[in-house]
Every structure is written in C-alpha cells, then in structure tokens.
Amino acid sequence: MVSNRYLCLLIILFAGVIQPSYAQPASQPEFYLYEDSSKSLTTADATRLFQQGKFSKTNNQSYNPGFTKSIFWLAYSNAIDRPADSLLLAIGHHHINRIHFYYVNDSSAALQFITGDYFPFSQRPVNATGFYFPINKKGLYLAQIDKSNESLQLSFYPVSKTEALAAETKQKTIMAIFTGMILLLVIFGIYLLCISRSIIYLWYILYIGTGWLWVLSNAGLGFEYIWPNQPWFASKARPVFAIAPLIFSVLFLIKYIGTVKSKRLLFVFKTTNIILLACILAILLFNENGYQSSWWLYIQYFIPLISLLYVIIIVTVLIISSIRGNRPAMFYLAGILTLIIMALMQISFSLGSLGSLSNFFSSYGLGLGYVMEAIILTAGLVYRFNQYRLEKEKLLIEMNKRQEENTQILIEVQQSERSQVANQLHDVAGSLLSAAKLNLSSLREKGIINETANLHVAKAEEAVGLVSDMVRNLSHALSPVMLEKVGFKTSLEKVVAIVNASGKVNIQLLTIGFEQYETGLGKYYTALYGIVYELLNNIVKHSGARNVLVQVTEDADCFSLMVEDDGMGIVPEMMDEKKTLGISGIRSKVDSLKGLIAFDANKPQGLIVTIEIPIINNEN
Template identity: 35%
Template sequence: MIRYLSILLLIILSEVSFASSIDIYEDKRNILTSGQVLDIFNQGKTKKLSSESFNPGFTQSVYWLIIKSGPENFNHKLIIGNAHINKLEFYISERNNPQLKYLTGDHFPFKQRPVINHLFIFPLEAGDQSVYLIKIDKRAESLQLNAQILSSEQLFQKSTKENLIAGILWGIIILVIVFVCFMYITVREKLYLYYLLYLLIASLWIAADKGYGYRFLWSEYPDFASRARPVFNAAWNILIIQLMQSFINQSRKSHFYKPLHIAKITSFILALCFLLLPTAFHSFSYWFLGGLLLLGAITVILISLSLAEQIFMRNRAAWFYTISIFMLIVFSVAELIIHSGQSNYELYYLSNFGIQTGLVIEIIVLNFGLAHRFNSYKNDKESLLIEVNKKQNELTARIIETQETERRKIADQLHDDVGSMLSLAILQISTVIDKERSEDKSKINLEKSMKVLYTVSDTIRNMSHTLTPLAIEKYGFKNAIIDLVASINLTNTIHVEHVILGFENTENYTANFLNDMYRIIQELLNNMIKHSEASHCLIQLIEHDDALSLLIEDNGKGLKDTQFKIQNGVGLNNIKSRVDYFKGQIEFSEKIEGGTLINIEVPVYNPEIC
C-alpha cells in the first residue's frame, strides 16, 4: 500500500497543464443567444481566461466559452474538467452563423455526449474561420471549470494519469471493503456493519463526484445525476456520525449525543429533499446545498467535541478515530474551499481527488484502530471467560461440597439411627426365637422376619456407603479401594486384581476429590460387571507427582457389543462429568485379544479443585 501511495505522490508532482487561448463571458440573467454572444466576442468585450482554471463557486449566472478555430487547435479536443454540469450547448459558427452541434449535460441522457467519457469532451474539427461557442449552465450550484484544448496524445497522457490515480484510490478502498466484510461475517459486530455502509456510501459519492456513477450506474436516469452527490453526501454525514459513536462507544449520557442525533435526522431530511422533490426544486437547490454545507461544518464540530470528551475520559479508541478523521477533514475542507470559489482552481489534484485522498488516509489509520480494538476486545473476552470459568469452578465446588455434606448427613442417619434400630429389632427377634423353639410355626415366621431385617440392614449399610464412602474416613483412600475390590471378589462373579502405587499420604487432597475418585472407580467396576461379561479385571492406580493415573482392563466382550450401553449410561456420563471437572482425560479402547481398556489421567495438584 505504501508503494501505491508513493506512485500516487509522483503522479501528483508530475502533473502537467496545457494552457490554451479561451475567452469567457458571464451572462448574469441568462438572456443572451449564441448570436449575441458571438457579436460580443467580435467586439472584443469578452475576457480571456488567465489560465485553464475558472472557479466562480456557487453562482446564479450562465457562462459562455468562446474559442476561435485555427491551425493550432485543429483536430484537437476541448475538455471541460467538470463531470457535473447540468446543461451544455456546443455551437459552431461559420460565417457568423452559430449552429447548435451538441446538447448534453447531467440533465440529458448520457448517450448524448459527443465522446463517451465521464467528463465532457468536444471535438474541434471546423475550419480556420470558425468560432466555437459553449454555453455552460450550472445555476444555483457550485461551478468549477478546467477548460483545456488537447491533442489526442496529450489527452491520452492526461487520462492515463488520472485513471492511475483513481485506480490506486479505488483499489485501496475496495481492499478495505473486502476486509471489513470479512470482519463483519467473522465477528458479527454492528461496528463493522456501520463501517461497511460508511465505505459503500463513500464509494458511491466518489463514483458520483467523478462522473463514473452517471456513466456506469444510472446512465438511464439523468434526473438522478444532479441529485446523486448531495443525496450521498447527506447519507455519508449520517454514517460518519454513526460510525464514530459506535467506534468510541459513545454513551447516551454524553453532552453531544442528542445534538449528533439531531444532525443525523436533519441529514436524513435533506437527503429525502434532494431525492424526492420534483425537478422544480432546482431553483431552491442553492439553499439546500448551502444548508448541507452548514450541516457538514456543524457535524465536524460536534464530532470533534465528542472525541475530545472521550479523550479526556481516557478512551484510547477516541485517539485512533481522531487521528483517522483528521486528514479527511483537512482534505475535505480544502476541496470545499476550492469549490466555494475561495481558492484558485489550479490546485487540480485537491479539487479532483481531495476528499478521496482524505478518505483513503482515514481508512488506513482507522484500520489500525480497528485492529487494536479487536485485539483489546479479544483480550477482554478471554479475561472475562477465564473469570467466568473460575467462578463456575468455585460454584461447582460449593455444590459438590454441599452434596457431600447432605449425603454424609443421610448416611450417618441411615447408619447410626435406622441401622441401630434395625440391629436392636434383630436382637429382640433372635431372643424370642431362642425362647420359643417349641413353637415351630412361630419360629419359622420369626426367622423369615429376621432375614428380611438382615436384608434391610445390609441394604441401608450399602446405601450409606454409596452416599459417602465411610471407609475413606476410617481407613484411608488406598485401603478403601482395596476393600471395594475385596467386596466384589466375595461375589465370586468376577476376579479383580489391583495394583496401587502411592497414596500413602492424602493430606494434600480434599475429601471431595478423594470421594469422587472413589466413585469413578466404583462406577466403572459396576459397568464392567453389568455389561462386559468379563471373568477377570485389573485395576492399576498410580500416584505421580503431577497426575493420578487410573487404568482398568477386562477380558469381556469389548466395545463392539457394550459401547452403546456404556456411552449412553447415566453412570458413565457422571464419570465423564467428574473427570472433566478435574481437568482430566478419559479414553476407551478395545484390546486386540478381546476386552476393554479404560485409561484416565487426572491432574492432582490443581489448587482450584483439589
């Protein structure tokens, strides 16, 4: 991009002008005919253009250009360097008899132009004694002329330079538009939508200002050609405010929020006036354009005050936006001064490419601001996510602790209160059985009742152990696992071997962590017994310096027949949830010789959860 800007600078510095002898006459009341203007020219009452540039600014007059044909300009072309003249009448006078040759302008179809170009170009092909008369009508608007008589070669060189400048500016703008589209699709933030609309409206204004819009976009709508620039200018005014407010996150409490909102509404009303009012409104356009310029100046002041307010509040985004918009304001003011007639039109580059250049510089700087804003947004989002995860972990830990507390209470009540009462009932019934052995029927009934009580007592004891593994508190985590394996082996349905390394000292672990690891092992063994149809199982539990490693393998059916039940079981979902909570990993695989292998790795020295 720097290379393109360097090329652009060289082109600006190498701009060559081609001065020509052209007379001009002002018709303040628009009452003169071509014949009368020719008489005035023959009487020597017209003025010669001191240079190729003429800039009366906002005017209510009609101007005539008069060119005397001769060998020096034969087969040349007259270029009117303004793409927005409402009406041009081109006369050729031979023997003092002016005849209308071309009638064109923004109020006429584009195809009426003698040369298909975004500017007005007229061929000079008459004899030596001929005179060309060009009536230029742009009343109630700003008029700037850059009249040149150029040969075909000179015109080609001039067009090549202008097209290169326009191509560089357009290329930068299109690249930024593509980038902003990508950012909006990726981030889905309204700021990028406003930025995209801002660039599109700015591009339409440039197309309208350079005459490309009328040539390629609305060539069949001449009535819109004279309205396009003020309409897009008013829309641009709205979006530049909206973009600024979104970029710096301006609050409704700001002192300048309401004035800017009024400016947006006023701009919208002016855009509707330029767009919808009938052609008769043309006589009032002078006042509408003046109002639009005044509104633009007010908008610049309000935006500057808003940025100063945010800079005072240490809003870093406001600095980026201030720097980005500064060059746009400078170049725009320069072009507006030229168009208002307060400066010489020989400042050709500023008059033709001022706002476009300011816009390019603005979007280059603004993109740096957007990149910084995006990185800040990303960092803030990551920090917020880390904070949310931390709070979630704290909340989960409290929930687990509360569950353990409630389970312990229920287990204690089942074990101590209900269990004690059932044990007393069993003792009393057994005493009755011993005393009444003579009554066989009563004895049988009491023995059945006692068996039921034994069953209930065992069930309650198992429930209490399930709710809270009391063996961990009494004998330690390692012995509790060994006791669990022994109880399974007593069923004679499967033989479980165990290898436990470490866990001699568990003071560094919380009770919740040890209880959950116990339940993970317990649930995995239950799933294996229910679904795998294995006859042998191995548990390997190893305590490393930074992690706990658990490996369980069996010689059962394997994953093909049991995977669906395992993966959709409530028990295994609980296991996965516990492992995920402890930032661990769980992996299921099928052994080549048959059976299932389950590997779990859990970091054990996580201060947030362990």
C-alpha cells in the first residue's frame, strides 16, 4: 500500500498542478436561454423568438435544471469579427447527447456543427474533451442543446482556444496522475492474486477498476480515449459503471471482513446483485429511441436510490463489525465514508439540488475518493475524523430544527395577536359603528328634525359608514382568520385597496389561481397573506415608490410571489444587514415553509422581490 510519506508527496504535487479551469473574459458576456418543452422548434422559430425577446437572459454562465424533458436553445451575440479560432464558445457538461450549432446572419441560420454523445468523438469541432465551437464571425450564434429525459447541468462561456486547450491539458494531467495511481493499485492487486490465489483480490481489482472507469466516463475521458467510435455506448457508460462497483464492493466486503454470516443478509446481497446485473443488461439494450421512454428516466432515478440503499446496508454491516472489534471493518468503514461523501455530492449534482460545486470536487472528487480509500485501508485514522464529522453534523441538524421550531412559535404568536386585534375591530367597533349609522338613518327618516339638521345628519351618517367600511377592511387586512370567510384573493384585494386609499402609492394586483379556499393549504395562505402585507408596508414606509406590481401565482406544487416597485431600491447583497426593514421576519416565514426568496435590483430603479414556496404534503 502507499505510505504516508508518499501521500504527502502527492498532496504537494496536486497543489502545484491544480489551477482554475479557465481564465474568464474581463467583461461578462450576455447569454440567453429558451426552454423548448415541445421539442418541436425549428431554427427559424428559435431565431424569431430570440428577435422577439422571448429568450431569457441568464444571470450567470451556468444553468442547472436537473432532470428535464425539454430541449434548450442557447443564444450568444458576437459583437465583432475575430481571427479564425481565436475565440471559442464552451458548452458543458461533457455528456450532452446532441448539439446543433448555428450561425445566424440576416435572419438566415447556417448549420455549423453537429456533435454530442450520440455521434463519434471525431465529430467534435475542437479535438478536446469538452464541447468548443469557433465564434470568430460577427453575429448571432444559436445552439440547440438536447439532453431530454436526462439530467442536465449546463455551463457556457467564451474562451480563447489557447486557454481552453491549456486548461484541458492541466485537467488531463490530474487525471493521468490519478490513473497512474489506480494502475499501480491494480497491479499490486494482481500480484497478490497471483501469489495468494484468493478471490478477494479479484473482487478488489474489479471494484477499483470499474469504479475508475466510472470516473473516466464521468469526466468525458472514457469517450475520448477508450470508446471514441462507439457513440452507442457513450450515454450508457456512466450508468453501467455506476452500478458495477456496487456489485463488486459487496463481494469484496464479504471476503474482506469475514463476518457476514447471516443467511438473510447474504440473500439480500445476492438478490440485489441480480437486480443490478439486470439493470446493466437493460441499459445496454436501450437504443436511441428508448432514451426518450419513461423507463430510461426511471432507471436514472433508480440508480442513485439503489446506490444509496446499498451504501446504507454496507455501512450498517461495517459499523456492527467495527463495534465487535473487527479491525479490517474499521479500515474499510473509514475508506467507504469518503466515497459516501463523494457519492452524495454526485447524486445531488445530478438531481439539481445544488446550484454549483467547486471545479475540483465536481470533476475529480470521486476519483480522489477511490485513491484515498486504498490509502485509508493502511492508515485507519480517517475513521475517527468521519465519526467526529457525523456527530457535528447531527448537532447542527438538531440546532437548525430547534431554530425552526422557535421561528414557527414566533410566527404563530404574531398571527394570534393580529387576530385578536382584528376580531375586536370587527366584532366590537364594527358593531357599534353599524348601530350608530342605523340610529342616524332612523332619525333622518322619521322627519322630526328640520332640513338643516337633516343635512348634517346625512353627512354624519355617510361619515360613519365610511369609518365602518374602513374598520371592516382593516380587520380583514390584519386577521388571517378572515381568509376562510372571504377567500385569499378577496383578502389581498382588500389589503391593496387599503394601501391605495392612502394616495401615496399605486398598487396593481395580479392573482393567478386561488379560485377557491382549500382548508388544507391554510398555513400557506396565511403566510403569503402576511408576507404581502409586510412587503407593502415596507414599500410605503421606506422605499418612496410610486408604483408597485404584486403578482401571486398558485400552481399545483408551489406558490409564487413577485413584488416589484420603482422606489429607491437597495443593493441585494445588503439585504442581510437590513434587519430593521422587516426583511428578517419575511425571511423567517419563507424559511419555515422551506421556500426560497431572492432580491434583485429593478431597472432603472427599485427592487424586485421573488418568493417561491413549495407545497409539501404529508408533513410530519
């Protein structure tokens, strides 16, 4: 095995080799995206939609929709002519099935390149692992990106050809170092197999070998160097080599720790291995048409789930064996914990749960995990570190849970106080005002006073009526209880009417959905209602805005809220410092419902607040 001195040498070597992937341009280029959910847009359609402003401008140079059934169009406008091959448009990641690249001039689109994992590697415009397209001409470039029915993590940026190839050289150097280490470990395993004739070393070789093939295929190097003329296998390599190491890891585990004697557990391992083998065969039998079927999507969801289940079972066995004093199990446990971390990161990245990861760990993390596992088997110290990490993580989860509970209590107390005030206004003050209006009306109608007094009584009756209406509207605005009586949509309209009546601001309200009040969604209505009320209150008090747009949308799985004003605005990065503006309370309500909130600057002035709250059913 590798010694600690050799490990230190490797760390120093990596520190000198690893550099940022690409030097980005000084000015931020503008990219536009359009999601074609129908998958039927032609190039002419896409060009027309771009000219009509239907494409969405991206805020950064990446987009992560996760699993998608759509085709995406990427637009980039090149401002000037450049020398040939001086500038490239990089489109990632390495596993896009199809890319049709067009150059648009005078509304006519010319197809420049067709490439992707469904075509031989030699069809790449630039002989490199990634997708790079020359953009030397002045004009509009369109890329049709097809990874439908799969997970898509998209990045795009202009880069010079020299920088792109230099960066890939650095990346391949890192992978070459890792590959050399894996080959040394495999050769060492073959040596032990030859001298001991024990099958444990065969399972070890297959486990390390297939796992490393997954790393190479995930980095795009497998397609470039191992199967460049086999596009039928390019899209299958990652799922195949993601499953195979699970099979061999269990076979290696059984022989390595030597304490797995339970017939039930052995039956579970055997049955699961058969299922995994069936999955590999099914993946190999899929053709290009089959990639668009629901089964292909189900397999992609199944792989991370079965991987997680397998890891849980293996870790459980290792923990039990470690408690019983099995030293090999302790070493194996320490090594596999590293792989668990990397696997969870990869699963989260594929599902779209994480917007971005560091370049090194997203590209080489699992490879490093495989190398480190062999080293950890001889050291055994990482086990304590990982146990400490798990305990710290558990404590952090508990602290977050208590904080959420305290936040929920504060919100409930606030809502209770508002309800009490609103009920007093509605039931007591409202009733007294209604009685006063009735008495004034009766006095005027009986004709027992002169004409002048009658005129004053009429004006008093009108004033009492206006005050009564204002009290009723104010009670509706304050009390979430009124939501059940008048509905969410009407309640918001009353709030907007009250604020508009001040004459300080003009508010336009747009509600989509909310046709009827659903009791099961009461807490969401209450939270949205309170958030809108607090946002409008902040705008009136602090922003100096004259116009406000409030848009609330009810979807099947979430609620969306957008509030846009033309006030003085505020830098979004400073939002965390503005606790006095009620932002903290709004954040707490959004966080308590597992929602997301974003603050963006409005043009030419003002602020845009966007909130999305998922509808979570069957909550514990």
